[in-house]
Structure formats: structure tokens, C-alpha cells
Amino acid sequence: MPHDVDLADRVREALAAVPDVTEKRMFGGLAFLVGGAMAVAVSGSGGLMVRCDPAVADDLVARDGVARMVMQGRQLAGWVLVDPGLLPTVPAVAEYVATGRTAALAAR
Numbered sequence: 664m665p666h667d668v669d670l671a672d673r674v675r676e677a678l679a680a681v682p683d684v685t686e687k688r689m690f691g692g693l694a695f696l697v698g699g700a701m702a703v704a705v706s707g708s709g710g711l712m713v714r715c716d717p718a719v720a721d722d723l724v725a726r727d728g729v730a731r732m733v734m735q736g737r738q739l740a741g742w743v744l745v746d747p748g749l750l751p752t753v754p755a756v757a758e759y760v761a762t763g764r765t766a767a768l769a770a771r
Contacts, residue, residue: 666692666705667747674703674711676753677760690734695763700770702763711745713759714766723762741766 671693678684678695685696691707704712712732715723717740723729728749732742750756 666707667709670711670747670750670756671705673750673753673756674705674760677757678764681764695760697764697767698771700767702767703760706744710747711750711756711759713743713745714763714770715741715743716766716769717741719762 674695678697681697683698685699687694687696689701690704692704692712694701694704696702700714702714706712713723720731720741720743723743724731728746730744732739732744745759750759
């Protein structure tokens with residue numbers, strides 16, 4: 664399944680003022696890298712994959728529509744998946760993009 668083009672546009676808009684952003688197709692979706700480190704990705708299976716400090720992940724998954732990211736049956740520490748229904752506008756996306764950007768910059 665291709666990634667959600669409208670969600671990708673909202674992510675682009677949320678990252679418009681951020682320097683050193685690149686896009687890369689990966690995992691069947693579209694990843695957004697900040698300073699060469701992946702920050703967020705529009706998942707090919709739906710939703711937004713968000714990089715986060717593992718210490719923040721528990722707070723994020725306590726929200727409705729946010730779950731730990733699972734790949735090949737394994738939870739990924741420091742990654743959450745946000746339901747696309749929670750992301751109808753750029754302001755709704757901006758908080759998650761900021762979380763991903765902060766985690767990506769810390770990982771460099």
C-alpha cells in the first residue's frame with residue numbers, strides 16, 4: 664500500500680522551516696530525515712511513525728491512537744505509531760513532528 668500523500672504534505676509543511684530535511688522512500692513509506700537521521704515517516708501501512716526519546720514513549724502511548732512501533736514482531740524502543748485519524752491538520756501533525764525532530768537531532 665502506498666503512503667498517504669496528504670499526510671506527507673502535512674509533514675512537509677510542519678518541517679518547512681527546519682534546515683537540513685531530506686525525504687527518502689523506505690519501509691514502503693516516506694521517511695523524513697533531519698540532519699541525516701530519521702525523524703518521522705509516513706507509513707505505507709497507515710499512520711505516522713515518530714522517533715522519540717524512549718523515556719517519552721510511555722507518555723505518548725498512553726494517548727488514544729498512539730501505539731509502540733512493531734517491526735517483524737519486535738517493539739522498537741524510541742518509536743511510536745500515530746493513527747492517521749489523529750492527524751487531520753498541520754497543527755495536529757506539528758507536535759509529533761517536533762518530537763521526531765528533537766529525537767533525530769539527539770541521535771546524530
